[in-house]
Amino acid sequence: MELVYTAEQNAFRAEVREWLAQHIPAEPLASFDTSEGFEQHREWEKTLAKGNWGMVTWPKAYGGRGCNLIEWLIFEEEYYRAEAPLRVNQNGIFLLGPTLMEYGSDEQKARFISKMASGEEIWAQGWSEPGAGSDMAAIRSTAVRDGDEYVINGQKVWSTRAVFADWVFCIFRTDPESSRHRGLSFVFVPLDAEGVTVRPIEQLNGLPGFAEIFFDNVRVPAFNRLGEEGEGWKIAMSTAGFERGLMLRSPARFQQSAKRLVELYRQKRQDILDSSIEDSVVRCYMDAEAYALSTYQTASRLMAGGSIGAESSCNKIFWSELDLHIYSTAMSLLGARAEIIPEQGAADDELGSWLDGFLFAQSGPIYAGTNEIQRNIIAERMLEMPRG
Template identity: 45%
Template sequence: MTPGPGAQPKAGALPDPGGRPDPGALDAFRQEVRAWLGAALEGPFAAARGLGGPGREHEGHELRVAWERHLGAAGWTCLGWPKEHGGRDASLAEQVVFHEEYARAEAPARVGHIGEGLIGPTIIEHGTEEQKRRFLPPIRAGEELWCQGYSEPEAGSDLAGVRTRAVLDGGEWVITGQKVWTSLAHLAQWCFVLARTEPGSRRHHGLSYLLVPMDAPGVEVRPIVQLTGTSEFNEVFFDGVRTAAGNIVGRPGDGWRIAMATLGYERGASTLGQQIGFRRELAAVVATARRTGAAEDPVLRDRLIRAWLELEIMRQNALRTMTSLSAGEPGPEASIGKLYWSEWHRRLGELAQEVQGRAGLVADGPPYELNPLQRLFLFSRADTIYAGSSEIQRTIIAERALGLPRSPR
């Protein structure tokens, strides 16, 4: 039964006194989300269905920005944020429901996810009241987009090795350095930058967490052409770029702690929605295998079955991780999940190429038009690198979950 107009189940009403979600209220919330998305993805936004995503961030950007603002106006952004900051105080169970229904509706890939999921929660937890007033409302409304200034040419997975530096000059920080693999930097209005602010400091000491406008003089963005032919990653150069002294989150030299807090927000309820996308991709691979006859090969058939079984395991592990997060006990489960899904997705990309046969080696059209399975194969090569490489995830699991000795630094 779909709730009537204006019916909005309260997030706080969902869990019972024992902390378990009320299935009836959760189902009502699911119906509300499903009904709203079904109606919203008609008319001017019907063309937005399915647009965007990894390797396809160039698709319909202006339409997706308009969609982001439409979501914000209707109260469907920043669900987990506290109400005092424009959110809904949504429970983790509600957030999972929203992401699942969003994926099922084939709604367009979000353009504001870095602001909503990373810098927003960071500012809520660690920012000043002035920063909250300035930056949170435009994120919630979809009016300002953000990018992440962490990785550098010689400091990718080894984030503590950053060399970008910043010095305080009167009322401004002056930033000089280079960032790389900066997703959506060419579209963002703001960047949160990890920079070294204490001369002579080493590793995770002496770093600060700065908020930098991307239209400031001295910012140069150079797109990086990927295997897919698209350019959602970028190099960003800062040549004496200035940002206000107040645009620092936390204290000077406290950047490592703030940066780690940001990374802790990166893997949450949206992973369940991501898996619905994976399920759709797997279905396309299976359909292609049947069409080409590859499904008759017993080895390929076994790999297809194994991919399905592993996807089911992935979901159960993600639900277990959500339980830990809801208890406020984030641990190595997030690293286990990231390692698992990224390696699985890369293998699915390889399988996608194999079931196509020789046709998978030829672009669909000139000059370099790829079909979805070819794009899946090429872009999924990056899955085991971005958001924490597989090598780093294995180290975290070994040291924090298994208690093995720390690797030599």
């Protein structure tokens, strides 16, 4: 155990900090759930890609830097410290990218990865259906093989970023006789294909952060299938592992929120009558740090040849509840002002960022597998309790 950064790691941090200071847009970008903001964020992805900062853990051949997990953590720490724009292509680079590298053919990697990396193609995720939410194996949308193509029919829902994105990665039933998790395949669909209809769904903040997607005899080449036919469930589970595990929510995000919370607390604490606030602030700070320490520990273990298992379900519960706690505490500190939506461009924009975060935090325990499903996974796979 040596909890000290090496000289190389400190040099890397300095390099990241300097680049971000020089390149982060001076004006905050509009929300990526507006068409204007989406394009601004796409531009930012392109800027990151030009500096090879888009996906630091990816191999150099794909535009990355071949960074190890500790360097990735350092990059993320600097990224959130600098309050750089959110990643509009996170579904692509954090989830699909690693999955493509594991399961994609060389031709598929050549076709999809570089455009994902460059920000030219932004990806949405299409897994849930009206009848297949937590029970994802209940998927009914079909992709039927017809020569060199699949013909897709059905409906996906809660597809994050699908309103403005270019592509969606989906799971369809390719074997109509199959049931549950057998007979599913992992297929990419361009969102401008004929027969695709995207219906935006407004989230709690009034913006269309996700969408329903309808497929009416949509034809895509068989080339768009990742892995073998029928392997969709297995591949999706490995993607879900990335999602719940390390990559989706790096600890720096929560440490930055906790730091801002402490700053807010220092300003407001004299005016606060609720004596539980002090305890909440201390716990938020500690839990953000605990999540960081846990991630460093996992990263060290993985780098020493270990693996990540059902404990990633612990992560998802912990960070989503932490996020709620941080933003609920901030709302308490703001008191009656907490409900105010600031005027666009007003100086009081700090109010808005807490409210936005508070609303978004409500989704944490739901997306990427509800926390109830995570608790089942922990009980059955980590504790080996009997299945229900």
